[in-house]
Amino acid sequence: MIADSGSTKCEWCLLQGGKKKRVDTQGISPYFLDVAGIGKVLRGELLPGLGKAVVDEVYYYGTGCKDPKNQKLVQKAISGVFPDALVHVTHDLMGAALALCGDTKGISCILGTGSNSCYFDGRKIVKNSPGLGFILGDEGSGAYLGKKVLQYYLYNTFDEDLRYKFDAKYATDVKEILDRVYKQPLPNRYLASFTLFLVENRGHFMIENIIEDGLNDFFFNHLCKYRESWKLPIHFVGGGWRMGSGM
Numbered sequence: 001m002i003a004d005s006g007s008t009k010c011e012w013c014l015l016q017g018g019k020k021k022r023v024d025t026q027g028i029s030p031y032f033l034d035v036a037g038i039g040k041v042l043r044g045e046l047l048p049g050l051g052k053a054v055v056d057e058v059y060y061y062g063t064g065c066k067d068p069k070n071q072k073l074v075q076k077a078i079s080g081v082f083p084d085a086l087v088h089v090t091h092d093l094m095g096a097a098l099a100l101c102g103d104t105k106g107i108s109c110i111l112g113t114g115s116n117s118c119y120f121d122g123r124k125i126v127k128n129s130p131g132l133g134f135i136l137g138d139e140g141s142g143a144y145l146g147k148k149v150l151q152y153y154l155y156n157t158f159d160e161d162l163r164y165k166f167d168a169k170y171a172t173d174v175k176e177i178l179d180r181v182y183k184q185p186l187p188n189r190y191l192a193s194f195t196l197f198l199v200e201n202r203g204h205f206m207i208e209n210i211i212e213d214g215l216n217d218f219f220f221n222h223l224c225k226y227r228e229s230w231k232l233p234i235h236f237v238g239g240g241w242r243m244g245s246g247m
Contacts (some may be wrong), residue, residue, distance in 0.1 A: 001055050001085075004095050005062035006238070007032075007113040008142070008189050012046060014053055023049030027113070029063050030070035031133070032186055038077035047081070058087045061095025063114060066128075093118050097125060100235035107229050109222070112238035113192040115141035117222045119232075129222040134188040140218030141238075142192030148210045149194040150177060162206060166197060 001014045007027045014021040025045035028038055058078055064070045075089045097108040097120035109117040115138045119127040134143040152158050153166050181187045201207045223229045
């Protein structure tokens with residue numbers, strides 16, 4: 001079984017008897033879920049989708065799993081649910097690099113709820129721009145863009161048309177927004193959910209500015225730091241940019 005997990009969604013693919021079976025669960029981030037929390041997700045969302053299938057090996061590529069401590073945490077949680085399986089855990093950027101570049105050199109980028117990038121030499125990740133998370137970094141990600149949407153709304157930057165559409169869609173206020181961001185669990189997912197507002201209002205100059213600024217920030221802070229980006233293919237993957245932009 002192969003797993004690709006971001007903060008919002010985890011996609012599992014079971015390979016058995018020449019057939020594929022896919023199951024989606026909520027995202028698994030070791031920064032927000034402990035061993036018990038991950039186990040609860042796996043038992044409640046993954047196992048029902050697998051039925052009676054026997055899993056011999058698990059290859060897990062997940063957000064936050066560059067840190068060895070987080071790797072061990074996730075591995076312990078998965079092994080607790082699949083005690084007879086060999087469990088391999090590494091970070092989602094390696095999964096993206098293998099999927100996008102194969103055995104060739106290239107720049108691999110993730111634009112999902114969070115963002116990340118690396119230079120892959122065909123065998124291993126040689127350079128990696130630091131992933132600072134949604135508070136300090138994640139430029140161009142869903143959480144980053146969603147934060148910009150909320151800033152435009154709360155600072156009263158949106159024009160009357162966009163403000164009306166935002167109020168009609170979300171029916172929220174400053175108090176609720178601040179509570180969700182600063183007091184409730186998984187604030188990065190909450191922020192990323194507002195990218196849908198960008199999708200639904202493409203063409204408006206303020207929406208295009210938010211998207212363009214997000215990409216520029218990602219390019220300047222990450223891609224421009226790789227010399228290899230000027231001569232090698234640059235690949236993107238991730239659900240954070242499903243907004244008809246051609247990504």
